[in-house]
Amino acid sequence: MTASGTQQLRLLWSDLPVRRRGALIIAIPILCLLTSVVAFAALQRSNAVAQQYVDHTQKVLLYANRLLTALVNAETGVRGYALTNRPEYLQPYDAGMASIPHTIEELSQLVKNKPEQEQRVREIQSLSQRKIDIMNQNVARLRAIQQGATDTFRLDAQDKITMDAIRRQITDFSREEEILLSQRKQELNQQQVITIGVLGTTVILGVVGSLAAVYLFDQLDRELAERQTGLRESNIRIQAILDNVVDGIITINEQGHLESFNKAAGMMFGYEPEEVVGKNLKLLLAQYFSGDSVQTLNRFVGNDYSKIRRLQETVGQRQNGTVFPMELVFSEMRLDNQHLLIGIVRDITERKQSEEILRKQATLLDLANDTIIVRDRHDLITYWNQGAVRIYGWRKEEAIGQLSHALFKTEFPQPLEEIQEVFQEEGYWKGEVVHTKRDGSKITVSSRWSLQVDDDGEPLAILEINSDITDRKKAEEDLRSRAGELARLGSILVQTNTALEKRNQELDQFAYIVSHDLKAPLRAIANLSTWIEEDLPGQSEETQHNITLLRSRVHRMEALIDGILHYSRVGRVKASVEKVDVANLLAEIVDSQAPPPAFTISVQPGMPTLSTQRLLLQQVFANLLSNAIKHHDRADGTVTISVQDQGNFYEFAVADDGPGIATEYHERVFEIFQTLKARDTAENTGVGLSLVKKIVEAQGGSVRLESQIGQGSTFRFTWSKSAPRSEELEVMS
Numbered sequence: 001m002t003a004s005g006t007q008q009l010r011l012l013w014s015d016l017p018v019r020r021r022g023a024l025i026i027a028i029p030i031l032c033l034l035t036s037v038v039a040f041a042a043l044q045r046s047n048a049v050a051q052q053y054v055d056h057t058q059k060v061l062l063y064a065n066r067l068l069t070a071l072v073n074a075e076t077g078v079r080g081y082a083l084t085n086r087p088e089y090l091q092p093y094d095a096g097m098a099s100i101p102h103t104i105e106e107l108s109q110l111v112k113n114k115p116e117q118e119q120r121v122r123e124i125q126s127l128s129q130r131k132i133d134i135m136n137q138n139v140a141r142l143r144a145i146q147q148g149a150t151d152t153f154r155l156d157a158q159d160k161i162t163m164d165a166i167r168r169q170i171t172d173f174s175r176e177e178e179i180l181l182s183q184r185k186q187e188l189n190q191q192q193v194i195t196i197g198v199l200g201t202t203v204i205l206g207v208v209g210s211l212a213a214v215y216l217f218d219q220l221d222r223e224l225a226e227r228q229t230g231l232r233e234s235n236i237r238i239q240a241i242l243d244n245v246v247d248g249i250i251t252i253n254e255q256g257h258l259e260s261f262n263k264a265a266g267m268m269f270g271y272e273p274e275e276v277v278g279k280n281l282k283l284l285l286a287q288y289f290s291g292d293s294v295q296t297l298n299r300f301v302g303n304d305y306s307k308i309r310r311l312q313e314t315v316g317q318r319q320n321g322t323v324f325p326m327e328l329v330f331s332e333m334r335l336d337n338q339h340l341l342i343g344i345v346r347d348i349t350e351r352k353q354s355e356e357i358l359r360k361q362a363t364l365l366d367l368a369n370d371t372i373i374v375r376d377r378h379d380l381i382t383y384w385n386q387g388a389v390r391i392y393g394w395r396k397e398e399a400i401g402q403l404s405h406a407l408f409k410t411e412f413p414q415p416l417e418e419i420q421e422v423f424q425e426e427g428y429w430k431g432e433v434v435h436t437k438r439d440g441s442k443i444t445v446s447s448r449w450s451l452q453v454d455d456d457g458e459p460l461a462i463l464e465i466n467s468d469i470t471d472r473k474k475a476e477e478d479l480r481s482r483a484g485e486l487a488r489l490g491s492i493l494v495q496t497n498t499a500l501e502k503r504n505q506e507l508d509q510f511a512y513i514v515s516h517d518l519k520a521p522l523r524a525i526a527n528l529s530t531w532i533e534e535d536l537p538g539q540s541e542e543t544q545h546n547i548t549l550l551r552s553r554v555h556r557m558e559a560l561i562d563g564i565l566h567y568s569r570v571g572r573v574k575a576s577v578e579k580v581d582v583a584n585l586l587a588e589i590v591d592s593q594a595p596p597p598a599f600t601i602s603v604q605p606g607m608p609t610l611s612t613q614r615l616l617l618q619q620v621f622a623n624l625l626s627n628a629i630k631h632h633d634r635a636d637g638t639v640t641i642s643v644q645d646q647g648n649f650y651e652f653a654v655a656d657d658g659p660g661i662a663t664e665y666h667e668r669v670f671e672i673f674q675t676l677k678a679r680d681t682a683e684n685t686g687v688g689l690s691l692v693k694k695i696v697e698a699q700g701g702s703v704r705l706e707s708q709i710g711q712g713s714t715f716r717f718t719w720s721k722s723a724p725r726s727e728e729l730e731v732m733s
């Protein structure tokens with residue numbers, strides 16, 4: 001055998017499984033033994049057959065000799081009887097007559113399958129019968145002579161001829177059988193030699209086979225030892241890998257029971273390996289599965305293992321009862337004729353959270369009014385949000401994969417090549433372009449491009465955000481078209497403001513003149529009434545009443561003129577802004593009002609300090625307090641002042657327990673010169689509350705009345721925490 005053939009044989013031998021090689025090694029001595037037994041049995045059978053042939057031939061010779069001996073003895077007996085006339089000499093004759101037919105019959109049976117010998121037996125039988133007949137005749141004649149017959153006895157020459165013929169036939173027959181016997185003895189000897197040789201060969205083969213088996217067993221034992229060592233090292237490496245791998249790895253038998261559990265799986269589920277080995281797979285699952293462990297396993301691998309290597313999601317359960325989403329995939333493995341399933345488990349909690357975040361972000365992107373598009377390096381659309389659907393009209397499946405500039409029929413503000421050159425250099429571009437929507441209408445968009453690159457700086461994609469500015473562009477165009485009109489209106493407003501300022505100056509001058517020129521006669525009338533009262537002693541009650549009524553009318557007229565003057569100046573007179581402590585301000589106002597001794601004015605705590613025009617706030621509180629005291633129906637009335645924080649404003653309330661005001665008069669009381677009582681019953685100008693309303697509204701606040709008949713009245717007004725700018729005051733005025 002060549003070296004390559006030997007090498008191939010070794011490779012073929014080493015490729016065989018250990019179990020099969022062991023079986024073949026055991027089969028070598030057994031095969032040698034069986035071969036020896038079979039060979040020995042076959043040779044023994046051949047020897048037995050050869051011996052049978054030898055014995056058969058010897059038996060044929062024996063019967064042939066026996067036949068010849070019987071004939072010779074019979075003839076000798078006849079001759080002895082003839083010589084002695086004594087009957088006892090016929091005993092060999094009688095014995096021969098009895099055995100010769102049987103012997104001939106046996107010879108016929110022994111040479112039945114040999115045609116030539118059968119022919120000789122038939123001839124011997126014929127000659128023997130002739131000889132028997134002759135001897136029978138001779139015996140009969142001898143007996144007749146012995147009984148007194150006159151014949152003499154003489155041997156017939158034919159008797160000798162027949163006997164000689166029988167001897168020749170038997171000799172030829174025996175010679176043929178002896179030749180055959182010699183051949184068969186030679187064959188028997190050869191067979192015995194072969195048997196000895198085969199037995200020796202089988203012994204040698206048995207020894208060689210045993211030595212080969214011992215050698216191969218030794219080699220196999222060494223190989224198994226090496227494999228065992230390698231397997232231990234491999235197991236150590238595999239266990240190290242399994243213990244350091246991120247994913248959990250478990251093995252399950254066909255009955256659905258856990259066989260092994262790596263460290264990652266232990267950390268994932270909170271079990272030690274010895275706590276779960278042999279337990280049902282259900283132990284690790286949060287979902288309830290009816291049926292036994294095999295049925296539970298089949299839900300993941302399929303009844304015919306159709307789900308093998310299929311990634312599945314399920315819910316796991318830790319030892320402490322908490323649940324978590326996990327991925328599970330099974331594969332098959334056979335180990336020592338045991339069918340195992342290897343499961344790889346991965347905790348996907350973070351991935352699910354990330355997916356949820358991405359889903360929410362994607363939802364936010366879809367909720368965005370702007371168009372958000374992602375293009376690849378070839379300007380093919382790969383992402384299309386709902387904002388793009390709303391603006392352009394194309395559905396996502398219609399737009400993805402399209403060339404963006406061709407789809408939009410984009411009209412660029414400059415050549416596309418220049419834009420792309422700037423974009424490649426800076427990684428960003430912003431500009432206004434015109435796009436065509438699905439319905440054919442055109443829109444102007446503010447387009448912003450950002451280049452997305454990988455870690456190596458290679459371009460990955462282009463993020464494009466488009467905002468529809470069509471309406472803004474139209475508005476800008478409208479603004480430009482109306483710029484002249486606005487300029488003209490501005491000029492008119494300047495002229496109007498100039499005229500208003502002039503009118504305000506005239507009003508101020510008029511108010512001053514009215515105040516001065518009207519008050520002078522009133523003061524003169526008041527003085528005259530005093531002089532008349534002093535110069536006319538003994539006046540009647542009616543005269544005294546009329547003089548008093550005259551002076552009251554003069555004073556009311558003066559108050560009315562002052563009220564008109566104050567009302568006209570509200571919003572036009574610029575008072576200085578200062579820090580005002582409202583509590584101190586109210587204390588000063590209460591002192592100046594001089595209410596009746598039994599009257600109570602209560603200021604609630606928590607009054608603020610704010611920056612405002614002190615004089616205006618003082619006028620508001622003074623008018624409200626004066627109104628509450630003057631129109632109260634009792635001398636022991638009560639007025640309460642409180643405040644609430646309303647964000648940018650304070651809401652002040654001035655509440656009394658007076659007679660109250662009917663609902664239908666709640667708006668009327670704020671009108672100028674309006675009073676609810678006759679002039680003769682109560683001195684009132686009707687200017688105070690209208691002045692309050694004008695001041696409060698000029699400061700950006702509001703005032704309202706809450707009142708019912710018999711339940712008192714509450715005036716609430718809001719006052720800004722910070723004083724309005726001068727231009728705001730002018731606008732409000």
